[in-house]
Amino acid sequence: MKRNGSEIEDGRGRELFADLGRQTPPLDDRELRAMARSAAAEPRSPQAASTSLLSRTHWAHPFRWVGATVAVALVVGSGLGFSLGSSLTSPESARASFVGTGFLPAQGWTVVQSGRVDSRGVASAVAANVPLRPEDDLEAVPYATLEALPARGVVIVATFTTRGDPGADFAYPPQALPLQIATATPVPNGLVVPRPLGEYRLRAGIRGTNVDARIYFGTPKPSGELRAAAQRQLNQLAVAAERVTIFARPTIIGEEPVIVYGSVDSGRAGEEVTIQAKDCGSDFFRVFAGTTTRDGGGWSTVIFPRINTTLRAVWKDSASGQVGVRFRTPIFIDRQRQGAGFRVGVFGVRRSFWHKRVLVQRRQGGTWKTVKTVVLTEPAWTKFSLSVPKGSFVRAVLPLSQARPCYLPGFSRTLRT
């Protein structure tokens, strides 16, 4: 359909643009809420407060893929000596010994926390010398409690993340416990809920864990007595450490590299860490890469798996847990350099794809329709002819049935014939 400028001028253009939006099936509330919850489940990284959101730097959100679900993770540290929910703690329980990451409650304090740093590398804890309000949904900042915080109230919110991300570690100087309130930095223009609170921040790298503690006082200028109360609770902070940890991001890849990182519990620089990999189809781990730790025991390196792979880190006689990285089959479709036909195949893979079936699809009537199935006659590619109208959009697809078990399905870029 051709149209002239006047059609557009009379407002038709606006309608056409509106059509673009209307054609898209809307997301329902449930899906939107799930997306929101998923996003909000990730603890806010320290960098978020100081870095522009639009930064493209990967390090700006060091634990974006970690995806901690704080609300779910906030469980009582049973067996760790932690107190429950908003009940006040007796002096006896405050003296209990424990292993874990978080607060042992000081006398008269309430703590809620997740316990150990989980498999995704995140834990959180909230301690308060006032009862936590039930309407707080146990998020990183207990908003309702802070809103009602009396002048003598103190709330400490701590987030624990695994060291190893150099983009984050620099902000967490290695320290020994206990953390000192005297070294906390005041946060200017802190929370106003609705009256101003005193907000202080402490960041430290402790035994392979970065601790980010925010201390809220009920008054902008806390007295020495209040600061001493906060220090008593800070003295009860404990950080457990696995001997060596490993994390990877992203865990589903195409052609991009994978950043693997973690920490060792010695907290020392210069320790050798070996990254071992077990490729799909293999029964054993092989040495894949090596690196050394930085100050605080964190380490990181970049690897390029070309097949579904399981990774682990080995330090001295200890092996970390395992993380899996899955690889999308990199498939291509292009024109032959000579002749009228096309080529289709996979590139940069470690396995033969000989006799695998590739679907060639054409965009037609708003959907992709398979117009041909091509068998790869070479280890990784083949030539074929295709009869479609000039200007058609085509792509190649390697379905899961052909890709598994060692690869994920792959889609080529779209080619205009």
Place this chain on the structure above:
Amino acid sequence: MLSADPSPTDPEEPRSQAEFDEEELVRRAQLGSAAAFEQLVVARGPQLYRYLAARLCDESDARDALQETLAAAWQGLPTLRSRSRFWPWVVGIATHKAADVARGRVRATEREPEAPAPDEDSAAEIREALAVLPDRFRQVLLLRYVLHLSEDEVASALGVRVGTVKSRSARARKALEELLR
């Protein structure tokens, strides 16, 4: 010519209660309330998704970009100084995320329009025309005509000056007009 202002608004018009509520929700979300953030997403998500779907010509990519946008928005909310600018701010994030998705996956500009219904040829035609426009033109048109942002808000979302938005809008409209002729 396409109308220069798709949604003229009176700058003196008092802000609606909804906008005030949004500011309150933003404030709460900044403080860490996931419930408030969820409400913001429910209110603004559908518009954002429509924009991303039109921008990326792919519903799956739009979903991914929306999820990325929400994650970044949640992380960055504490840095948002003016709560009343939440909407253009989040649209700016979405614009960048859409660009990332378009770069990282199948090039959206090479795609055929997504699922045009048979009786919606004209919209499909617009999509095809948009697909061949330079990205900076396409962004401006979609922000203006799909999200109905003001020039000021588009400038804020894209991080450019208002004058740049005006010139890009004019050039984009002209280019689109030529493509549709």
